[in-house]
Structures are given as C-alpha cells and as structure tokens.
Amino acid sequence: MFDNEKLGEIKNSVDIWEREVVEKTVSRFPERKQNFTTGSNSDVDRLYTPLDIEDLDYENDLGLPGEYPFTRGVQPTMYRGRLWTMRQYAGFASAEESNKRYKYLLEQGQTGLSVAFDLPTQIGYDSDNGLSEGEVGKVGVAIDSLKDMEVLFDGIPLDKVSTSMTINSPASILLAMYIAVAEKQGVSKDKLRGTIQNDILKEYIARGTYIFPPEPSMRLITNIFEYCSKEVPQWNTISISGYHIREAGSTAAQEVAFTLADGIAYVEAAIKAGLDVDDFGPRLSFFFNAHNDLLEEVAKYRAARRLWAKIMKERFKAENPKSMQLKFHTQTAGSTLTAQQPDNNIIRVTIQTLAAVLGGTQSLHTNSRDEALALPTEDSVMIALRTQQVVAHEAGVTETVDPLAGSYYVESLTDRIEQEATKYIETIDELGGAPKAIEKGYIQKEIQNAAYRYQMEVESLDRIVVGVNKFHIEESEKKELLKVDKTVEINQREKLADLRKERDNQEVERTLGVLKEKAETDENLMPYILDAVKAYGTLGEIADVLREVFGEYEQSVIL
Amino acid sequence: MDRPIRVLVAKPGLDGHDRGAKVIARSLRDAGMEVIYTGLRQTPEQIVAAAIQEDVDVVALSILSGAHNHLFPKVVNLLREEGVDDMLIIGGGVIPEDDIPFLIESGVESVFTPGTPTKDVVEFIKENLKR
Numbered sequence: 020m021f022d023n024e025k026l027g028e029i030k031n032s033v034d035i036w037e038r039e040v041v042e043k044t045v046s047r048f049p050e051r052k053q054n055f056t057t058g059s060n061s062d063v064d065r066l067y068t069p070l071d072i073e074d075l076d077y078e079n080d081l082g083l084p085g086e087y088p089f090t091r092g093v094q095p096t097m098y099r100g101r102l103w104t105m106r107q108y109a110g111f112a113s114a115e116e117s118n119k120r121y122k123y124l125l126e127q128g129q130t131g132l133s134v135a136f137d138l139p140t141q142i143g144y145d146s147d148n149g150l151s152e153g154e155v156g157k158v159g160v161a162i163d164s165l166k167d168m169e170v171l172f173d174g175i176p177l178d179k180v181s182t183s184m185t186i187n188s189p190a191s192i193l194l195a196m197y198i199a200v201a202e203k204q205g206v207s208k209d210k211l212r213g214t215i216q217n218d219i220l221k222e223y224i225a226r227g228t229y230i231f232p233p234e235p236s237m238r239l240i241t242n243i244f245e246y247c248s249k250e251v252p253q254w255n256t257i258s259i260s261g262y263h264i265r266e267a268g269s270t271a272a273q274e275v276a277f278t279l280a281d282g283i284a285y286v287e288a289a290i291k292a293g294l295d296v297d298d299f300g301p302r303l304s305f306f307f308n309a310h311n312d313l314l315e316e317v318a319k320y321r322a323a324r325r326l327w328a329k330i331m332k333e334r335f336k337a338e339n340p341k342s343m344q345l346k347f348h349t350q351t352a353g354s355t356l357t358a359q360q361p362d363n364n365i366i367r368v369t370i371q372t373l374a375a376v377l378g379g380t381q382s383l384h385t386n387s388r389d390e391a392l393a394l395p396t397e398d399s400v401m402i403a404l405r406t407q408q409v410v411a412h413e414a415g416v417t418e419t420v421d422p423l424a425g426s427y428y429v430e431s432l433t434d435r436i437e438q439e440a441t442k443y444i445e446t447i448d449e450l451g452g453a454p455k456a457i458e459k460g461y462i463q464k465e466i467q468n469a470a471y472r473y474q475m476e477v478e479s480l481d482r483i484v485v486g487v488n489k490f491h492i493e494e495s496e497k498k499e500l501l502k503v504d505k506t507v508e509i510n511q512r513e514k515l516a517d518l519r520k521e522r523d524n525q526e527v528e529r530t531l532g533v534l535k536e537k538a539e540t541d542e543n544l545m546p547y548i549l550d551a552v553k554a555y556g557t558l559g560e561i562a563d564v565l566r567e568v569f570g571e572y573e574q575s576v577i578l
Numbered sequence: 579m580d581r582p583i584r585v586l587v588a589k590p591g592l593d594g595h596d597r598g599a600k601v602i603a604r605s606l607r608d609a610g611m612e613v614i615y616t617g618l619r620q621t622p623e624q625i626v627a628a629a630i631q632e633d634v635d636v637v638a639l640s641i642l643s644g645a646h647n648h649l650f651p652k653v654v655n656l657l658r659e660e661g662v663d664d665m666l667i668i669g670g671g672v673i674p675e676d677d678i679p680f681l682i683e684s685g686v687e688s689v690f691t692p693g694t695p696t697k698d699v700v701e702f703i704k705e706n707l708k709r
Binding site for chain 2: 139142393394470
C-alpha cells in the first residue's frame, strides 16, 4: 500500500522516535508492565505503523465489501442495507413457557428466534428416560415429540420468522419436526428460513452432546445437506461453530483454525457423498464467539472470512461466490461473565457486541448479566437485547462498512490470526483432517492448554478480571434468578404417557421399522425420519432406532 | 500421609461443559495430587463405582446444567449406601447461592462457584481430608 521510498522514510522516523522520544519517556515513566498481550495472549507492540502492513495488497487481501475475499464483509452495503438479525437464544422449561418467551421477544423487536433445547433433547433421550432425571427443561426447552413442537411454535407464523435451532446429533429429527409443524400451518418447506447447528465435530471437541460415532454422524449431516438443497433451499443446514471451542478456553486464532478445519471436514464429506460444492456451499454458515478484546475479535472475524473464502475457492474449487462467503452468527462470551458484581457483565456484553458488529456479523445473541448464576430472567434478557439496539441505532458504527479497515493494528492482527490459523490447519491436515485430529485428542489438548494458561494468568494477576481478582466488594444483595420448577419434568412425563396411549402405535412401529431398514442402507434418511415424526414417534424412539444401527460414541478422555 | 491425595473429578449428568473440571483436575495434579477424570455423562452409579474402585480420598463433582440439586445428593447417598464415609465430597459449577445450603446439608462439603481460584480448592481439600 506504500511505496518503498515512503516506507523507508517512515522506518527512519520510527527509529528516531523510538530512540529519542520513547526511550526518554519510558526511563522517566516506565510502562505499566513488561509485556503487553491480547486477550489470547499474543504480543502487542507499542505502536503499529504502515511498516506492520507493508505486504498488505489492498485488492487481494481486503477487496471490497461483498467481493472476494470478503475480508470487509459479505454484503456490499452491510448494515446500511439491513441491520444484523437480533436473535436471543432462549428456551426453558416446557414448550408452553418457551412459546410465551418467544412471543415476548418478538414483541420487543427481536427479529429471529433461537431455540435452546434441554440436554435430554440434545442427546436424544425422552423426558421419561432415567438418564434425563433432573435435567428436563433445565438448559432449554424439553421436546419429546411433534406434539411439543406444535405447542412451541403455536401462533408464530413460520413463513415470517427465521428460526435457529441449537441442535446437533438429533438435528435431522428436530428439523423434521419443524417441517411438520410448518406443514400443519400451511407453510411449504421452500418458505422456511432458519438454521440448525448440526455441527457434530465441535460436540466431540468441546460441547459434549454427541450420540453416534463420527462416521454415521457425518452421514446424517450430509443427508441433511442433500435433502435441504432440494426441499428446503433457504435453510442454513449447518452452523459450524467456534463458539464452544472458544468457551472451552481456546485462543482467538485457535477458534478460527479449529472451526474452519471442521468446515473443511464437512465439505469433504459432502463432496465424497457425491454433492457439488456449489450446491451446498452457500448454505453453510458459521458461529463465532465475541470476547472482550475488542480489536482482536474484530480481526478474528475478518481473518476467518478471508481464510474461508480462500479455502472454498482454492482448495475446493467453488465457483459460486456465495459458497466462498463466510456468514456467521455471533454470541457474546458466556465464559467472560462473572458471578461477582453481575451488573458489570452488561458492560462486557456491550464491548463484545461492538466487536461482533465491527467484525460484520450477520446475527447476534447477547448474553444476559445473570448467566454466570443461572438462566436469565426476563428483565436481564431485555437489557441484553437493548444493548444490541443501542449499538445498532446510537453508536454510529453501523453507518459505514467495515470501519476499522486500514487500522495498522487491526490489519496486522488480521494477518497474524490468519497465519496462525493456517498453520494449525496444516497440522490438522497432516494428522488426517479434523475427525482424526479429534480422535487423537490433538485439538482438545491445544484448547485445554490455552484454558489452563488463562486460568493461571488470572490467578497470578497477570490478567485482571474486574470484580474477580481485583476491585472486589462485599455483595450482600440477593439477586433474583430464574428457577425451573420440578413440575416441568413431571408434566413432561405425563404428557409422554398420554401420547403413547393416544397415537396410532402401529403407524409408529411401522415408520420406525422402515427407518431402521433404511439406516442400514446408504439412502438419505430425512424422508423416513419425517415419516416417523409425523406419526408422533418420539425423539427418543427415533434416536434409539439409530443408536441400534449406528452404535454410540465413546469419548476419548484427554487430560 | 505417605501416599498422595487421590481425587476423582467427575461430571455427573448430561452436561458437556468440562472446561472447569479439566482446569481443576490439572491444578490438583500440579499440586501433587493423583487425579482421575471420569469424562462426560457419568451416572451417579458410575461415579460411585469409580470412586470406590480407585480408592479415592476426594470426589469433586462438576455441573453447569442446573441438575445439581438432583445429582449431587444422589452421589452422596449412593456412597453412604455403599458404606463409604471417609471420602471428601465437593462440588462446583454454575450453582445459584440459594441452592448451596441444601447441597451442604445433603453432604457436599463445599461448593465452589465461578471465579474461585484453583488454589482455594487445593487448600480446602488439604484441610478437610478425612483419612
């Protein structure tokens, strides 16, 4: 971006400044610490100048918004055209309760839904399974059958909202339920918009709600890719997630690297299953974290976009530019929230919101202040949503596209994160790809090391967390927290017992039998899962059929 | 105190959040203890069986899913049914303050919530060991 002569002059000035100005200042007023680092523990220099980005080639490395390599954003006008989708992840207790919360959020100006399921649902157990005891309705809504799903979306027109569902291993079952509810509303599949998370690899790495071993899991995923490319064309079939990798303690560069390595594995699996990269490429979406180090996070999103564009174009020979666009959802970082002085979390979330927006996110969930203590109350959720609205309408950052581009620091960080991530991806390639690297525990170990290092930094006060290792106060005030009643579990079990009596059990048996047969072949399972769902086969029954054929994943415990 | 303190770090229930459990496991190990980590999704029965088989001095339970009021007491009761009364049982995770008195009453001897320095856990174990 600068000619050599200019760079020479700048270098000269910087050298003189370091020698004559900085040295004097530092000798009289020493800097606060020896080493300055980012939130991910990368070194930060005192000053960034054109010298730090002397290799930056504007056309090739940044380009224009909406154009390859999409560093500056996936749409030409970004938030001048349309703001990001404000999408609060919500769901708890019963379908009735969650339905109420969704309607409340839509009334408050939220523009998309995001469904949180309880753990039994996420792991394919019905609420009356012994393993579900104590977990029903706790971290999300309990869904056992199409019946619950009908209640969950009652009065919410599915052709008008877009719905994101955090569901992975049983994603095909929940997607089938969603399609069936839409049908009952008279909404055809091609009108449905939304996302299923459907990212099993990060479940093995960091999140833990796996059911089946990798191979059949990848098959279910590619079945969904194929089915949706024909039947539900507006649906985002996967949300390749770095969020949980980061929550587990990774650095920003690791978050990019491991997420994109997972992405590579999905693309490879789909191509191997006979799909064309441009048929499913445009429906891939991503999900990233937003931590507190504002500028490092902005650089992270920009680096991820550039790197994915290159991977899709160069490695997979995609031709449709939409296949090369990394579109992503962001959630603010749960792991940065403190149980101490929880109102401080509102400020953390504001910074993280800014990071996501300055990084060009397509949708955003902002965490509530009380989430280090429990599920959020309605008041807390309101503040979290308002935080997004204030940033959107008052902060001025939405008025131009990619406003931090050209910052010597941000561009240099963007480069560095891309380079670090590229190195990790090369190592993972050498290990045989993400599934193999997970099997060997490589990815988990890298994350654990980073998490441990972070904890030690906090304990040695090298890293200050306000209210936790500095600036304490005695807190006596009781906080109002959301509690999930025990009756939810009891009611859910009763509803199941009724369902098992009322439904046409022969039809359930028949559809489950067909599903089992087909699971043993190579056929796409989506239509058969849909049949079983429509017959009111339960989530647990359908998952059990697949467990029988596919077996269950055994976690390799890495410490 | 001839042999090192043995600790079972366990994840009861369906919760997949194990960042905290792993950090604790590693810091206890760095403090000279022998640590066994169960991995995810252990039933209370599996945890009790592992604790007895590994002859541990401490069982450290971690839950972030909200199922602590159900699962923590279950582990304690099963251990008692097996006649075990010399193991120190502690817990941690996203646990509301209001629930802690009940858990303590149920036999969990201390509950560590987010933000606890690992050295506090190490000290607590050393001071409250039952053998």
